Amino acid sequence: MSTVSSELRVTLDGSERVVPAGATAGQALEADGRTVIAARVNGELRDLEHVLGDGDAVEPVEIGSDDGRAIMRHSAAHVMAQAVQELFPEAKLGIGPPVENGFYYDFDVAEPFTPDDLKRIEKRMREIVKQDQRFSRRPVSDEDAREELADEPYKLELIGLKGSAGSEDGANVEVGAGELTIYDNLDAKSGELRWKDLCRGPHLPSTRVIPAFKLMRTGGAYWRGSEKNPQLQRIYGTAWESREKQDEYLRLLEEAEKRDHRRLGAELDLFSFPPELGSGLPVFHPKGGIIRKVMEDYMRQRQMEAGYEFVNTPHLTKSSLFEISGHLPYYGEDMFPPFEVDGTDYRVKPMNCPMHNLIFRARGRSYRELPLRFCEFGSVYRYEKSGVVHGLTRVRGMTQDDSHIYTTKEQMGDEIKSLLNFVLSVLRDFGLSEFHLELSTRDDSDKFIGEAADWEEATEALRQAALESGLELVDDPGGAAFYGPKISVQAKDAIGRTWQLSTIQLDFNQPKRFGLEYQAADGTRQTPAMIHRALFGSIERFMGVLIEHYAGAMPPWLAPVQVVGIPIGDAHVPHLEKVAERLRGRGVRIEVDASADRMQKKIRNAQKQKIPFMLLAGDDDVAKDAVSFRYRNGEQKNGVSIDEAVEEIVKAVEDRVQV
Numbered sequence: 001m002s003t004v005s006s007e008l009r010v011t012l013d014g015s016e017r018v019v020p021a022g023a024t025a026g027q028a029l030e031a032d033g034r035t036v037i038a039a040r041v042n043g044e045l046r047d048l049e050h051v052l053g054d055g056d057a058v059e060p061v062e063i064g065s066d067d068g069r070a071i072m073r074h075s076a077a078h079v080m081a082q083a084v085q086e087l088f089p090e091a092k093l094g095i096g097p098p099v100e101n102g103f104y105y106d107f108d109v110a111e112p113f114t115p116d117d118l119k120r121i122e123k124r125m126r127e128i129v130k131q132d133q134r135f136s137r138r139p140v141s142d143e144d145a146r147e148e149l150a151d152e153p154y155k156l157e158l159i160g161l162k163g164s165a166g167s168e169d170g171a172n173v174e175v176g177a178g179e180l181t182i183y184d185n186l187d188a189k190s191g192e193l194r195w196k197d198l199c200r201g202p203h204l205p206s207t208r209v210i211p212a213f214k215l216m217r218t219g220g221a222y223w224r225g226s227e228k229n230p231q232l233q234r235i236y237g238t239a240w241e242s243r244e245k246q247d248e249y250l251r252l253l254e255e256a257e258k259r260d261h262r263r264l265g266a267e268l269d270l271f272s273f274p275p276e277l278g279s280g281l282p283v284f285h286p287k288g289g290i291i292r293k294v295m296e297d298y299m300r301q302r303q304m305e306a307g308y309e310f311v312n313t314p315h316l317t318k319s320s321l322f323e324i325s326g327h328l329p330y331y332g333e334d335m336f337p338p339f340e341v342d343g344t345d346y347r348v349k350p351m352n353c354p355m356h357n358l359i360f361r362a363r364g365r366s367y368r369e370l371p372l373r374f375c376e377f378g379s380v381y382r383y384e385k386s387g388v389v390h391g392l393t394r395v396r397g398m399t400q401d402d403s404h405i406y407t408t409k410e411q412m413g414d415e416i417k418s419l420l421n422f423v424l425s426v427l428r429d430f431g432l433s434e435f436h437l438e439l440s441t442r443d444d445s446d447k448f449i450g451e452a453a454d455w456e457e458a459t460e461a462l463r464q465a466a467l468e469s470g471l472e473l474v475d476d477p478g479g480a481a482f483y484g485p486k487i488s489v490q491a492k493d494a495i496g497r498t499w500q501l502s503t504i505q506l507d508f509n510q511p512k513r514f515g516l517e518y519q520a521a522d523g524t525r526q527t528p529a530m531i532h533r534a535l536f537g538s539i540e541r542f543m544g545v546l547i548e549h550y551a552g553a554m555p556p557w558l559a560p561v562q563v564v565g566i567p568i569g570d571a572h573v574p575h576l577e578k579v580a581e582r583l584r585g586r587g588v589r590i591e592v593d594a595s596a597d598r599m600q601k602k603i604r605n606a607q608k609q610k611i612p613f614m615l616l617a618g619d620d621d622v623a624k625d626a627v628s629f630r631y632r633n634g635e636q637k638n639g640v641s642i643d644e645a646v647e648e649i650v651k652a653v654e655d656r657v658q659v
């Protein structure tokens, strides 16, 4: 907006102010460029050097805010690309967006980067940061941009995509729908051009503002995410608003690395992913199999007590079932492709609900039977892209502890409340104790089906249940599935990471599509409310989360081997076998290490296997009919009578204590 007045009326961070004509956002905000690093002008993120117009509303963007971090991280990506092109002049630029906790940039180079290259690049970056180069925005015409970037084939391609590039392939980092801009890096003193990049911005005022960064790793990445395109080399970095934040993040990463369930799964001999089976298809070894069994037995027992009924359904079905359910148009891409048998298309099932609906529909239902709670450990198969498959937490074949609950409208509220309590009590038994809830609801968009009144009622019922739980509730408007609102339980693990676990999901779609009905007390035919509930999510994923939460040191009730007997010499083996016999009689999983290893080695092995209890025995113990009781943390009690030892172990398992 042009103005002849020498003053502008603007709204600064909510209050009306007058600033001189020609003032930049940074001047108006009196930004120091260190903590306030950009501005939001009329809702759009802008550089501090953005010149204001009359009537603009300006808000500061702090470096530690989500927007501020993204701008700072993306600016760090520019610095990295500059360093790479200074050290490797042949490198061509792909894209360089901010990502969670950091940034990356893709490069077309003849050879992949080595760890040594990363060190050199990082060193060069530190020099660029110190040089205090200014990020300067310059609008260009499409033709000028093409001419300036004639050496950058990927950037040229992006210019051609202007306005049409989706966010998924990241292209919209560089070009939006409006005018093209190039960001020049200018020397602080001489103003000389040091480097430039096609980019929408905004950026930090200067390279010097980046408080802390580190290059993390490299990897291959196809241009624009397609295997048909050339493979580029991606360098990932992390960047933070302070050194302390970065150190904290790096410590967390290190801790997470130690707890990585994929590594622990191999070390503890729990499961593996044989390449012969294909990506995302785990097999459980005996020790992982025992953990699964304990989890399932526990859930069966709890569900039995809570009035669930056990059903069972096949892995395969005619494709047409998913036409009835309405999943095919919405969910088809996440399913394995159909295959033909006897002239009919079949699918492996990605979910159990349609089959449970058929069981509900198999005969007439009366209100007296409701709530009807079907449950099943149902194996489902989902087509996850190979890039997102991750250990047990993102697999292609999984077993859900799945349940579908059918209620009358009147029962729905109470059922949801008791269901939420049930879910939380189960999670607490597994040793998770810090939760918050997320309530996903509809918004105004037209993707949601069902009556407004039904949505309101169901949302209210979920909200009431959530409020009564006393847990923190985060609203997620617009985040509901098209067919109904849901609550998801988010749990914090031992190192503060949040995992989405259980979901309680209302469904207005399937009961109608399957024509589910029950006879009400007044004799009329009514449609039941349907609740989907997966508590573990899947057994695989939940086990992965537990392994990371416990860093592999499962509490006694879940540990594959709960006790190991360690004789000081061969002569003490029979004594420990006698103890083992008694413990086995009480359902305890115990092994006696009668190998030729020395005692210290046996103790180390048991520690490596993260076995909760060790029972040591020497001459004294045999004489006194006792054992030496050693815990996973290294503590030891000597001369414990066998009776006492047995009772302590049995009680620790029964009480699900965490040691």
Ligand SMILES: [Zn+2]
Pocket (backbone or CB within 6 Å): 074, 075, 078, 183, 197, 198, 199, 200, 201, 202, 203
């Ligand atoms: Zn940029």
Ligand SMILES: [Zn+2]
Pocket (backbone or CB within 6 Å): 351, 352, 353, 404, 532, 533
């Ligand atoms: Zn379901």
